[in-house]
Amino acid sequence: MTPPPRILVVAGEASGDSHAADLVAALQARRPDLTFFGMGGSRLAATGVELLFDAREVSVMGITEVLPRIPRILQIMKGLSQAAAERRPVAAILVDIPDFNLRLAKKLKALGIPVAYYISPMIWAWRRGRVHTIKRLVDRMLCILPFEEDFYREAGVSARYVGSPVVEQIPAPDSPLAFRTQLGLKPDAPTLALLPGSRMSEIRRLLPTMVDTAKTLSAERPGLQVVVPVAPTIPREEVVSRFEGSGVTPVLIEGRAPEVVGASDAAVVASGTAALEAGLMQRPLVVIYRVSLITYWVGRMMLKVAFVSLVNLLAGRRVVPELIQGEATPERIAEEVRRVWTPGTPRDEMLKGLAEVRGRLGESGAAARAAESVMELLPPRAI
Numbered sequence: 001m002t003p004p005p006r007i008l009v010v011a012g013e014a015s016g017d018s019h020a021a022d023l024v025a026a027l028q029a030r031r032p033d034l035t036f037f038g039m040g041g042s043r044l045a046a047t048g049v050e051l052l053f054d055a056r057e058v059s060v061m062g063i064t065e066v067l068p069r070i071p072r073i074l075q076i077m078k079g080l081s082q083a084a085a086e087r088r089p090v091a092a093i094l095v096d097i098p099d100f101n102l103r104l105a106k107k108l109k110a111l112g113i114p115v116a117y118y119i120s121p122m123i124w125a126w127r128r129g130r131v132h133t134i135k136r137l138v139d140r141m142l143c144i145l146p147f148e149e150d151f152y153r154e155a156g157v158s159a160r161y162v163g164s165p166v167v168e169q170i171p172a173p174d175s176p177l178a179f180r181t182q183l184g185l186k187p188d189a190p191t192l193a194l195l196p197g198s199r200m201s202e203i204r205r206l207l208p209t210m211v212d213t214a215k216t217l218s219a220e221r222p223g224l225q226v227v228v229p230v231a232p233t234i235p236r237e238e239v240v241s242r243f244e245g246s247g248v249t250p251v252l253i254e255g256r257a258p259e260v261v262g263a264s265d266a267a268v269v270a271s272g273t274a275a276l277e278a279g280l281m282q283r284p285l286v287v288i289y290r291v292s293l294i295t296y297w298v299g300r301m302m303l304k305v306a307f308v309s310l311v312n313l314l315a316g317r318r319v320v321p322e323l324i325q326g327e328a329t330p331e332r333i334a335e336e337v338r339r340v341w342t343p344g345t346p347r348d349e350m351l352k353g354l355a356e357v358r359g360r361l362g363e364s365g366a367a368a369r370a371a372e373s374v375m376e377l378l379p380p381r382a383i
Contacts, residue, residue, distance in 0.1 A: 017041035026371035198231035284340035319353030
């Protein structure tokens with residue numbers, strides 16, 4: 001009896017796990033006979049994917065953060081490539097984490113396994129030479145930003161813009177009061193959302209600064225409600241411990257970061273997918289980021305774009321403030337939050353820019369379009 005066709009799925013961190021899960025669900029709806037295995041988190045596990053490894057083990061960022069984890073990361077890569085050699089999947093879906101997935105793609109191509117890459121590496125921002133590696137190793141690049149398709153096609157990569165999965169993953173627009181009611185928050189309290197990220201390295205580097213910012217703003221706004229969504233990749237106690245002694249008692253919400261932003265008057269957000277999600281919720285936000293000095297200086301030398309946040313990149317101008325490295329101080333963050341907290345020109349201009357960004361991403365349905373593209377890679381016997 002012929003075994004059911006298998007697909008290898010490899011995703012890292014919370015956002016990649018979420019996007020991958022939606023894509024797997026879309027494939028399952030089209031082909032119930034497909035089976036999936038690989039690496040991911042709780043969302044992929046919930047779709048029935050057999051997880052050989054947990055995404056948290058490779059979810060690190062920055063040169064100094066990665067170095068001590070290299071032996072384990074290489075062990076996981078070897079384990080996935082061996083599983084692919086033994087199980088012979090009809091295709092592989094690699095999601096984000098380019099430093100890991102492009103190396104894995106080389107091993108998969110050597111095995112003759114077609115590779116679809118979902119959530120493009122941001123090589124248009126830095127390390128553009130990687131496009132030649134992608135052309136050689138990736139059979140279909142599934143782009144989620146509208147300008148990426150042309151960039152890849154000009155380099156000879158088979159690419160398709162499928163839309164942004166963020167558009168369908170965020171809730172429908174509603175009032176702050178409606179979101180506060182959903183989350184069980186105080187309906188009338190001034191509310192600040194803090195989104196420190198889904199990696200432990202981000203929690204360590206960013207959350208203490210966010211806590212100090214909240215402490216400053218709490219002194220100015222009596223009754224301030226500070227809300228923190230906790231990513232499934234982060235132990236709850238890691239967040240709680242960083243508020244101890246601050247005088248600020250946060251409300252912790254399991255996941256649901258977009259809803260937390262929707263409930264807020266303003267948000268402080270780590271740069272990344274979360275910043276785009278926050279921007280699509282149409283609430284004022286401040287984007288911050290901090291990495292090790294070595295990582296920062298290397299990145300600064302290689303960066304080819306004017307902005308680091310996806311909101312500003314999509315807008316083509318500075319819509320939201322970006323406070324990076326030394327600029328990401330509690331004083332500067334609080335200053336930017338004050339500018340947009342209450343109605344006025346700065347807040348109105350930011351909200352207008354965020355609405356433009358939302359319009360540029362197009363309609364929902366990214367996972368469905370990505371699934372159709374993956375189906376094209378499957379061999380005739382598996383269709």
